[in-house]
Amino acid sequence: MEFTIGLVAAILGSALATGLACAGSAIGIGIVGQTAAGVVSEDPDKFGPTILLQALPGTQGIYGLLIGFLILQRTGVLGGNIVELSILQGVAVLFSALPIAIVGYYSAIAQGKAAAGGVLLIAKRPEELGKGIIYAAMVETYAVFALLMSIMILFNIQF
Template sequence: MSAFLEQFGGIGLAFLGAALAVGLCCVGSARGTGMTGEAAAGLLSTAPEHFSKCLILQVIPGTQGLYGLVIWFFALNVMGAFSGGIQPLTVTQGLTIAVSCLPMAIGGYRSAIYQGRVAAASITIAAKQPNDWSKGIILCVIVEFYAILSLLASILLLMNAL
């Protein structure tokens, strides 16, 4: 068992970290965009002229899924996937890559959900004050800032992982 863990454990841990980054960020983005879409559907049933405003608000919580994909690519790049093949990794190296992906995995998941809640609430602005709907975008951008910090943390950790 120890030989198996030494041979494949590092690679497995690194893949796990990369998968968590993209997977959790995409799940969070799906929840956030879903919440916003549900709120938008209610408004659009009575005021279809607000479709573009609703669409913009719905897209915003989807950015975390893209950030997770960026970290997935970074992790695979560190592992050597784009330069001729995955290099063997020790358990310590694999764990280092996995932990480096966690800021984006956790921060992206949670911020996408919270951003979706803000975007869904901002649909009310579009409904009641159509000229002020962009204030909802500003509220969403404040949440986005923390997703960007998570992205930056994971990138900096991965750049120094091996």
């Protein structure tokens, strides 16, 4: 494998998308977990619904992983047929990672807070789980948009 500046820039994009989005998800899931543990200490039967809410901020990590994977695949780092990238092409690929890297990180944390609120909601009103989920899912919309834009940029760079 011959490394060029363009290729390394693309790999940096892959690393940022995965690393930042996963870090955000980890923080978000941690926030929900703390709240959930407190609620479950009162009522162990709420483990099921709280774990559902805890899973919600995890999707940003998956989206980040997805973009990271797509970048490695498109540039041929995965699979072995390395694409020759100019510096500008490599930087463009790096930029394609930024939407999901930035939004993934912040939205996962925000979603974690909303989901933690949802956990408190079901602590008092277990029948309202659906509403708690929807509140958290409202945040996720923006991670989905960022993912979409990352995909669009990545797929429309010609090389």
